[in-house]
Amino acid sequence: MADVPLRSGEPAPARARRSLPWPVRRLLQALPLVVVIAVLNFFWLRLAPGDLADVMAGEAGAATPEYLAALRHQFGTDQPLALQFLAYLKRMAHLDLGWSFRYNESVLHLILDRLPATALLMGGALAIALVFGCLAGTVSAVSRQRWVDVVISVLATLGFATPLFWLGLMLMVLFSAHLHWLPAGGITTPGVVATGWAHVGDVAAHMVLPVFCLAAYYLAIYARLMRAAVLEVGGLDFVRTARAKGVSRVATIRRHVVPNALLPIVTMTALQFGTLFSGSVAIETVFSWPGLGQLALDAVASRDLNLLLGILFFSSVLVLLVNLAMDLTYGWFDPRIEVER
Incomplete structure (x- = not known):
């Protein structure tokens, strides 16, 4: 079999790197x-x-x-x-x-012991912000300059401008101190040993306030960004072509507009993952949530440099991995993007 010709002028290490996935x-x-x-x-x-x-x-x-x-x-x-x-x-x-x-x-054992609590808080907040933010932004763009658009825009502005710690304290005062609907802090009820679904329900009840508080800021950002993206994509030629071919307005939005408008959301999510982690520090402090943020504050207060170095290094690697995962999802949201091989 004849040898495969190599690119002229390309060094061997470069060819070796290109052979890797x-x-x-x-x-x-x-x-x-x-x-x-x-x-x-x-x-x-x-x-x-x-x-x-x-x-x-x-x-x-x-x-x-x-x-x-x-x-x-x-x-x-x-x-x-x-x-x-x-x-x-x-x-x-x-x-x-x-x-x-x-x-x-x-240090690694301490981080892994606190990681599930932070993952619950950040994962729940990110899921709520993405789902409801994209939904609110799409509805706002479709109902442009109507009362729905005005209401969503006002709420998004309030969510963007409200400090997280103040919102957390107000939610705690309203739903815990006055209405007694939800627990004020912690991840489980002290002194109560629950198993099975009772334990899941107890954790879920403690998650409501901190998750909603952390999600409010990012929900407002994604709503505004999704509104702008939907309006931009909605005016492109391929959308008008789909409508001219008889595709219904709902089907056009669902099949053509929304998938193409999600790409800026993916980019923003990757860029703001580190900010989301730093925001969880304030929320964990307000609600006494036993996560990595609370552990980092304890390390700062006690000058435990080994622990603080470990948390910073672990969170930095985690942010890099999330950005890599977001890069891999670009092709799924927009098949026109080809990953360099």
Whole structure:
């Protein structure tokens, strides 16, 4: 069999990279960014004053120089910064996020223990924001300059302008303190051991307020963005052609307008995933939700740098993976987009 001719002037490493699947190539391209994020996190956190030894010595009421030196020697923070950095890189190379001396537990175990609660909060809020935001934006665009459009636009503006922590407090005062319909905070009822569907119902009741509060801001954004996208796509030639061929207005919107208008939503979702995670920190604080955001605040308050570094690194990698997943979904929403092979 004759050899397949190679592209002239193309180096061998480039040909090897092109032989890999596109998702694998994207992951390899993200590795340098992961390293840069890990390095920047390490040095930025070292700029903050104080450390875990100061906090623990203050709590123990024994902030003597000898006790502080013993704590720093135990934590390894008395070593030169270069040696600490090399030890940190060695741990990262072995996918070891370190040890939390505050909780006396592995950082990875702490993150994985809090991750389900944050995933429930963010997943529920994102699902509500996407579904109802796209639906509201589509209805607003179809009913342009009518009372429905005005109402949705006003509500979207209010949702966009309202601070999350204030909305959470107002919801808590109304539905928990006055009406007693929903629990005020936490993920389960204290002192109640429930199993099966009773446990699911208890968690769902505790999710209502924080999930709605976190979803309100992003629902407003997606509603405004979807309205603009539907109006833009609705004026294109292929939509007018479909209507001229006798396709009904509802079918045109459902089959042609909405699928093409969803592409900006996918892009915005990928870009705002990191913002969604940071927004969950405020919501977890207001509603005492035991997630990664609450854990990060505790790490900041106690100067637990190993734990905070692990959370920042884990969340950064998670955002990169979500952006990669969104890139892979572009072709499903718009077949005209071809992924480079």
